[in-house]
Amino acid sequence: MEERTLDEICAAEIVDIRIDDYGFTGEGFVRVADGWMSVPGALPGELVRVRVSSGIGRGRRVFGDLLEVLEPSDARRDPLCKRDQVCRGCQLRATTIDEEMSFHVRTVQEVLEKFGGVPREELPPTEIISPQPISRGDAFRVRSNLSYRCLPKTDDDDGPGFELGLRSPVQDALVPMFDCPALTTPMRRLVTTVQQVFASLDEMPWDEEMAREAGHKPGNPPAIRSVRVASPVVGRGRVEVCLCESEDEDLLEHAVVEGALQQLFERLGDTLGDEVGLAVSTSNRRVILKDPERLVIPLAGLRLEVGYDDWFPATLAPSEALYARVLDLLDLQEDEAFLDIGSGIGTIALLAAARVREVVGLDINRHSVASARLNALGNSLADNATGKRCPVEFMVGGWENALRNLLLDGRRFDAATINPMREPLGRRALSYLTKLGIGRLVYLGPSPASAARDIAELREMGWQLDTLGAANIHPATYHTMLVARLSHPGDPGE
Numbered sequence: 001m002e003e004r005t006l007d008e009i010c011a012a013e014i015v016d017i018r019i020d021d022y023g024f025t026g027e028g029f030v031r032v033a034d035g036w037m038s039v040p041g042a043l044p045g046e047l048v049r050v051r052v053s054s055g056i057g058r059g060r061r062v063f064g065d066l067l068e069v070l071e072p073s074d075a076r077r078d079p080l081c082k083r084d085q086v087c088r089g090c091q092l093r094a095t096t097i098d099e100e101m102s103f104h105v106r107t108v109q110e111v112l113e114k115f116g117g118v119p120r121e122e123l124p125p126t127e128i129i130s131p132q133p134i135s136r137g138d139a140f141r142v143r144s145n146l147s148y149r150c151l152p153k154t155d156d157d158d159g160p161g162f163e164l165g166l167r168s169p170v171q172d173a174l175v176p177m178f179d180c181p182a183l184t185t186p187m188r189r190l191v192t193t194v195q196q197v198f199a200s201l202d203e204m205p206w207d208e209e210m211a212r213e214a215g216h217k218p219g220n221p222p223a224i225r226s227v228r229v230a231s232p233v234v235g236r237g238r239v240e241v242c243l244c245e246s247e248d249e250d251l252l253e254h255a256v257v258e259g260a261l262q263q264l265f266e267r268l269g270d271t272l273g274d275e276v277g278l279a280v281s282t283s284n285r286r287v288i289l290k291d292p293e294r295l296v297i298p299l300a301g302l303r304l305e306v307g308y309d310d311w312f313p314a315t316l317a318p319s320e321a322l323y324a325r326v327l328d329l330l331d332l333q334e335d336e337a338f339l340d341i342g343s344g345i346g347t348i349a350l351l352a353a354a355r356v357r358e359v360v361g362l363d364i365n366r367h368s369v370a371s372a373r374l375n376a377l378g379n380s381l382a383d384n385a386t387g388k389r390c391p392v393e394f395m396v397g398g399w400e401n402a403l404r405n406l407l408l409d410g411r412r413f414d415a416a417t418i419n420p421m422r423e424p425l426g427r428r429a430l431s432y433l434t435k436l437g438i439g440r441l442v443y444l445g446p447s448p449a450s451a452a453r454d455i456a457e458l459r460e461m462g463w464q465l466d467t468l469g470a471a472n473i474h475p476a477t478y479h480t481m482l483v484a485r486l487s488h489p490g491d492p493g494e
């Protein structure tokens with residue numbers, strides 16, 4: 001606890017301060033006499049020298065930039081990244097693996113106490129779900145969204161004329177990603193190739209700021225907002241050039257046949273290998289410039305095809321560890337029916353199919369449901385022991401409607417998974433679970449706070465929280481996947 005007030009700290013500009021704790025996003029956190037201070041990159045227990053970098057904001061909080069660690073924590077390690085201080089994409093890169101894991105465990109326990117209404121003494125122990133072994137040098141990310149910026153060219157400047165990378169919260173620059181330690185080797189190679197193609201252009205394409213200044217009018221050159229890159233395997237991947245909004249209805253057609261972008265697409269088309277797809281898109285349209293249109297990712301023994309509109313995991317080995325543990329927790333039996341709620345491209349449903357009698361997946365994204373159906377056809381879903389193929393069905397629908405429709409159709413299930421994005425499902429949707437006969441549930445929550453809110457609702461409906469886990473699916477970052485197994489004794493008369 002820091003005894004100075006926020007006004008005193010702001011007036012001093014540079015302060016030496018002791019970090020109390022972590023904030024929710026992995027930053028160092030200090031309780032001040034009349035508020036809070038957040039210091040990204042500082043660890044609990046450390047004495048650090050900080051430059052105040054913001055005024056007193058909402059919730060009486062100020063931010064500080066870490067200038068020097070005066071007394072380092074035992075949990076501090078070499079971040080193995082030369083851009084750690086300016087990038088901030090990996091908030092836990094300078095901590096030991098043990099510290100990183102205990103951060104995830106704390107996150108899960110804190111949200112359940114705060115938003116889930118579960119007293120600390122009633123929480124089951126929290127297990128860590130992570131690839132084994134994991135080391136500081138492991139890189140896992142197989143997709144990334146790179147912002148684009150055109151740099152003003154001056155006569156005496158022979159720089160590249162553009163930046164492609166992550167927006168830095170610390171400096172006015174994009175952090176290049178070709179040597180990012182979070183990216184897998186296939187990703188680094190593809191990012192390097194894209195970077196080289198941009199560097200070879202005679203003229204740099206417009207960026208978002210140029211488009212904004214020119215007013216998004218028809219006739220203005222199409223401008224690039226970002227470039228999405230994904231590559232799970234060396235030589236296989238896809239590149240999507242995302243354009244800024246414009247009033248030009250034929251923007252995509254113009255982009256492909258005119259000006260600086262035409263050269264970019266031609267060179268990308270010539271340079272990217274046969275198994276790397278290329279597309280150009282605005283927020284509501286996409287043109288495929290080069291096949292393959294679908295990306296194939298090898299995951300947990302499955303061959304999964306992914307369209308441009310599908311969500312798919314950003315990491316492979318950590319996700320495989322997660323899915324393996326989820327299947328264990330479900331404890332599926334061969335005469336059971338299983339429901340995958342938020343099935344995406346079908347991964348959990350297809351993994352469960354080898355163990356049960358019947359599987360249904362549901363998702364609001366019709367593109368993902370189409371991909372999941374394709375993936376059901378493209379993978380062997382037969383039970384190893386009996387050789388019998390389990391019927392797998394995927395349906396399009398929002399949580400509440402889809403669950404109600406299943407109920408109206410007289411469908412019944414024994415076990416389910418829920419894997420939303422970052423929003424809770426809410427009470428009404430969750431109330432259908434027991435009506436559908438579901439007695440065992442594994443909740444995979446990418447937003448631990450939202451998951452905890454749903455768990456609070458479930459507990460009020462008589463569900464019991466059996467086990468808790470913290471999955472480290474984005475190693476070196478603060479992102480925690482909350483994994484909870486719940487069970488319900490069943491409603492008499494249902």
Ligand SMILES: C[S@@+](CC[C@H](N)C(=O)[O-])C[C@H]1O[C@@H](n2cnc3c(N)ncnc32)[C@H](O)[C@@H]1O
Pocket residue numbers: 311312313341342343344345346347348362363364365368397398399400419420421446
């Ligand atoms: C994190 S992804 C999970 C995908 C899948 N379980 C997997 O592991 O590959 C979350 C999924 O929830 C779906 N979703 C989001 N909101 C939804 C809603 N209201 N109703 C149904 N599905 C929804 C998204 O389309 C997305 O595919």
